[in-house]
Amino acid sequence: MKKFTTLTGVAAPMPLVNIDTDMIIPKLFLKTIQRSGLGKNLFDEMRYDRQGNEIPDFVLNQPQYRKAQILVAGDNFGCGSSREHAPWALLDFGIRCVISTSFADIFFNNCFKNGILPVVLPPEAVAHLMDDATKGENARITVDLESQVVTASDGTQFPFEVDAFKKHCLMNGLDDIGLSLEKVSAIDAFEARAKTQFPWL
Amino acid sequence: MSGQTLFQKLWDAHVVHVEPDGQTLLYIDRHLVHEVTSPQAFEGLKLARRMPRRVDAAVAVPDHNVPTTDRSKGIADPIARLQVETLDANCAEFGIREFRMDDVRQGIVHVIGPEEGLTLPGMTVVCGDSHTATHGAFGALAHGIGTSEVEHVLATQTLIQKKSKNMKVEITGKLRPGVTAKDITLAVIGKTGTAGGTGYVIEYCGEAIRDLSMEGRMTVCNMAIEGGARAGLIAPDEKTFAYCMGRPHAPKGAAWEAALAWWKTLYTDEGAHFDKVVTIRGEDIEPVVTWGTSPEDVLPIGATVPHPEDFTGGKVGAAQRSLEYMGLTPGMKLTDITIDAVFIGSCTNGRIEDLRAAAAVLKGRKIAPGVRGMVVPGSGLVRAQAEAEGLAQIFLDAGFEWRMAGCSMCLAMNPDQLAPEERCASTSNRNFEGRQGYRGRTHLMSPAMAAAAAVTGHLTDVRELMGETV
Numbered sequence: 149m150k151k152f153t154t155l156t157g158v159a160a161p162m163p164l165v166n167i168d169t170d171m172i173i174p175k176l177f178l179k180t181i182q183r184s185g186l187g188k189n190l191f192d193e194m195r196y197d198r199q200g201n202e203i204p205d206f207v208l209n210q211p212q213y214r215k216a217q218i219l220v221a222g223d224n225f226g227c228g229s230s231r232e233h234a235p236w237a238l239l240d241f242g243i244r245c246v247i248s249t250s251f252a253d254i255f256f257n258n259c260f261k262n263g264i265l266p267v268v269l270p271p272e273a274v275a276h277l278m279d280d281a282t283k284g285e286n287a288r289i290t291v292d293l294e295s296q297v298v299t300a301s302d303g304t305q306f307p308f309e310v311d312a313f314k315k316h317c318l319m320n321g322l323d324d325i326g327l328s329l330e331k332v333s334a335i336d337a338f339e340a341r342a343k344t345q346f347p348w349l
Numbered sequence: 350m351s352g353q354t355l356f357q358k359l360w361d362a363h364v365v366h367v368e369p370d371g372q373t374l375l376y377i378d379r380h381l382v383h384e385v386t387s388p389q390a391f392e393g394l395k396l397a398r399r400m401p402r403r404v405d406a407a408v409a410v411p412d413h414n415v416p417t418t419d420r421s422k423g424i425a426d427p428i429a430r431l432q433v434e435t436l437d438a439n440c441a442e443f444g445i446r447e448f449r450m451d452d453v454r455q456g457i458v459h460v461i462g463p464e465e466g467l468t469l470p471g472m473t474v475v476c477g478d479s480h481t482a483t484h485g486a487f488g489a490l491a492h493g494i495g496t497s498e499v500e501h502v503l504a505t506q507t508l509i510q511k512k513s514k515n516m517k518v519e520i521t522g523k524l525r526p527g528v529t530a531k532d533i534t535l536a537v538i539g540k541t542g543t544a545g546g547t548g549y550v551i552e553y554c555g556e557a558i559r560d561l562s563m564e565g566r567m568t569v570c571n572m573a574i575e576g577g578a579r580a581g582l583i584a585p586d587e588k589t590f591a592y593c594m595g596r597p598h599a600p601k602g603a604a605w606e607a608a609l610a611w612w613k614t615l616y617t618d619e620g621a622h623f624d625k626v627v628t629i630r631g632e633d634i635e636p637v638v639t640w641g642t643s644p645e646d647v648l649p650i651g652a653t654v655p656h657p658e659d660f661t662g663g664k665v666g667a668a669q670r671s672l673e674y675m676g677l678t679p680g681m682k683l684t685d686i687t688i689d690a691v692f693i694g695s696c697t698n699g700r701i702e703d704l705r706a707a708a709a710v711l712k713g714r715k716i717a718p719g720v721r722g723m724v725v726p727g728s729g730l731v732r733a734q735a736e737a738e739g740l741a742q743i744f745l746d747a748g749f750e751w752r753m754a755g756c757s758m759c760l761a762m763n764p765d766q767l768a769p770e771e772r773c774a775s776t777s778n779r780n781f782e783g784r785q786g787y788r789g790r791t792h793l794m795s796p797a798m799a800a801a802a803a804v805t806g807h808l809t810d811v812r813e814l815m816g817e818t819v
Contacts, residue, residue, distance in 0.1 A: 164670070165663035166543055166643050170781040175762045179414065179428040181388035181435050193783045198769075222663045224544040227577065228781060229760075230479040231386065232495035250544055253579045254479060254493055261497035311511070313372050325397070328505045331374055334366040335402075335507060338376050348600035348608045349378050349472065 150263035151321035155244050156290040157217035160207045161281035167221055168228035169255060173237040186233055187240030208241070212284030218291065220274060220281040221248045225266075226255025235262040245291045247298065249274050260314045263321065265293055273298070273306040293319055352618020355584050356515045356550045359490040359615070363473050365507055374507045378472040379489075381458045382409035382445065382499070384436040385762070386477030390500035391439040401443050402506040408467055409440045409447040412457045413762045417725050417752035420450060429763065456728020456754040459483040459696035463567065464728055466596025470585040470612040475502055480696045480778065482573040486566035487593070488585035488615045490550070493574060513579065514624040516549040517617075520557035522631040527812040529636075529706065530565030531698060531776070531795035533557065534572040536634045539647030541627060546578030549625065552617060553583050557631035563592040564702035571697045572778050575644040584616040638683060638808055639780045639793040641671035646780070650798070650810045654681045674782055675790050676770065683808050686792070690773040691722040691803040692785070693749075693796055695759035698776035699727025701734050703796040707776075708740040710800035710814055716748035717806030723750045723765065725757040747803070761785045774802035 177189045195206045202209045208216065219225075219238075225248040226234060235258045238246070246259070247267045259266045269277070280287035280301045287301035293315060298306045317324055342349060353361075365374040387409070394401070401407065414429040424430035433450065440447040448455045454465065459480050462468040474484045474491035477499040484491035498508060518537055538545075551573050558569065566583045573581030590609060593599045600608045635649035646668075648655070656679040657668040672679065677686065693699075693707050704726065716722045724744045726732035732754055735741050741751050758765040759777035767773055767789025776799050777784075780791040792808060801811040 163663065163666070165667045166645075168779075168781045170760075170779070170784055174783055174787075175760050178385050178762060179426070179432050181392070181432055183389050193787060198787070222667075224547070224577070227543055228479065228574075228779060230477060230493040230495055232389075232477075232497060235495075250547060252544070252577060253547055254495060254574075258495035258497065261495060311372075312370055313368070313509075323397075324509055325399070325501050325504050328374060328501065328507060328509060331366050331507075332505075334374065335376070335505060338365045339506075342376070346471070346608075346611070348469075348604040 149261070149321045149323065152244060152263055152265050152293055152318045154290065154292045154294070155217060156288055158213060158215065158285055159218035159220050159247070159277065159281040159289045160213040160216035161278050162207060162219055162221045163278055165222035166224045166227055169226055169231050169234040170228055172226070172234040173231065178231055178233050183236050184240060186237035187242070190237040190241045215242060217242055217244050218289055219243055219246045220278045221246060223249045225251050227252040230254045232258045232262070235259050235264050239264055247274060247277055260318055263318065265291065265318060267291065267298060267308050269298065269306050269308055276300055276304060352621040354515050354617045354621045354623065355488060355552055355582055355615055356490065359471065359473070360512060362471065363490070371511055373510050373512065375473060375510045376507055377475050377502050378406060379462070379467060379474040380407040380502050381462055381474065381476035381481065382407055383413060383458050383476070383478060384411045384432045385413045386496050387439065387499055388432060388435045389496050390503060393500045394503055399504045401445070401503045404444045406506060407445045407503070409436060409445050410455055410458050410461055411436055411450055413756045413760065415450050415755040416763055417755050417757045417765055420753060453729040453733065456731065457696045457699060457756055459571065460699055460727030460731065463487065463563070463592070464596070464730055466593055466599035469593055469599060469608070470589060471615055475508065479574045480571050482579065482581045483567050483571040483696055485570040485573065485581040486563060486583050487589055488582060488612070490580060490582070492579040513550045514548055516546060516551045516578070516625040516627065517623040518551050518553050519555040519626070519628045520553065520631050521555045521628060522557060523560065524557050524631045524634060527636050527797065527815055528634050529795040529797060530561050530568035532634050532637050534569045535637045535639070535644070535647045535793065536629060537627070538572065538576045538644050539637065540629065541576050543575060543643055543645045544577045546573060546576040549578045550580045550582060551576070551578045553581060554617070558583060559586065562702055563588055564700040567700065568697055572644065575778055585612050636795065636798050636811055638798065640675065640677060640683060641668065642674055642780055642782050643667070643671070644778070644780060644793065646671060648683060650683055650808065652683055654679050654683065656680065684810065685807060686772070687807045688720060688774045688802050689771045690767060691716070691720060691799050692758045692773055692775040692777060693723070693799055694725030694727065694757055695777040696727065696756070697778040698796050699725060699731065701731050703776065704731070704735045704740050707796040707800040708743040710797050710811060711747040711804065712743050714747055714804045716803045720803055720806050722748060722803050723752060723758065725752040725765070726754050728754045758785050774799045774808065
């Protein structure tokens, strides 16, 4: 997994609430057996018309956002399906951080497994950063995971919370399966206990 | 010491290891696997040269991509075919039990888990699918996971979790005639919103929940995720035990007695603490439908399409966008919305009781001219039972297509899709933009309500048709 430490970049504004994972990556693209290559279909139905032409109004089709690394989004981003194809598509496009007032649980977890930092901030902070995002290249945002601060283009700082373990894995690009397997003796012990307690399982 | 909630009991029974900050390694008893969210997990295992820890805890089925018409020619779409073949190959390579496409037991993963007795009270159940919440109807702690977590469970038989908060949703009293489990679960989401359950495990309780069949309880828990909750729970009771008894993978004999003794302790103790409590009177729930593109856009069938200015904050713009997408005018009666298609099926409403409810409305009636109707049973066994009960014939006589089992038009990954701007009365779980087909329009409702809409050709209060059939 790609490490995440700090990031300074252009943020794309997506003020819509309840952006679901069907919007992020429509089901048509879930037939793949690979993780890579989904970036071109990120937000596919919002981004292209039926003939496959770009819809110029869509934010990521606008010149200043084509290389955006951050999304600033409305409430409850990533709701719906558990498809990890959603963070895979974001990552493949180049998005490394999503900022919102709230995220759906499964999507939130999936981001951390893929080197993407989801940042939860209060509504006023998201509104401030949304304003920056509308300015494109003229208002770059900095996200510092180590100090847990988002800095707006005018220098305003917004501290955010992040789970210590998730932060550790993200900052070091760690595979959590490897870490869990270090607990194999505890798993062995649990299974031995369960065998007598719940023999039908 | 105050009592424990059901969630607390299930959690405590599965803790492998706890870090000082509360991060927990939670043991997983049952891992359900399907073709869409597993190939990258198996690939990851192989790349890291890891083996599945307990293949007997896993069971796989192809459901999202399978055709619901004639299967003798296999899957036409080569990409979908490769995905199903990849599941077959991975299961064969690692020795994971699989119900293949040509097995009568094949079906939607959340239908066959309970049907086969692979889902049991007290279990932890995961699947790379958000509707895994369904299995909570058995008093199992069940939730959807991403593909990285699928790989984690395969490799370690555990998940890294932090304990969720716990919400009680109580539905008191009796439901009125024509009101079903689907109306309960939609009404709850209408009240709490699609993010209201984020960070929570919901326990549904109250007389109206106890009165539901196991099928109805599965419908309620299935849509917990649509309210933002990763898991929904209902305490097991005699109905649960009766449903499980004798299922192919349920314990037998002394093992059954031992299991039953533990299952009977799985309830929330008197006075146990919940972080949030929502109470709805069963009598107040009406048959409902959705009007917009979020499952929280719920209204009683007698209502009118809302105005964007009825909302506040970011929901104003979302409502405006929804109305445009759905092609609806504020102020119009919901019952004036005409439909092009009816979909009866999905992990929410593809079980035998759902088909019975729809057939009860359709018996002796015809689908309205110009409306396309499709029934997709949740499993091959549900299909067989419906045929044996004569339900299939009722659907066929009414003018419905009678299909093979799968996810079908609930997410429209296979060829079962709406055309742009086609409007569907659907028993599925998501009315998101494009969910049932590019620019398709979905109204969520119960099987009985979908059947009523099929007969009249517009959204309809099923109670108006019930007098003649019940």
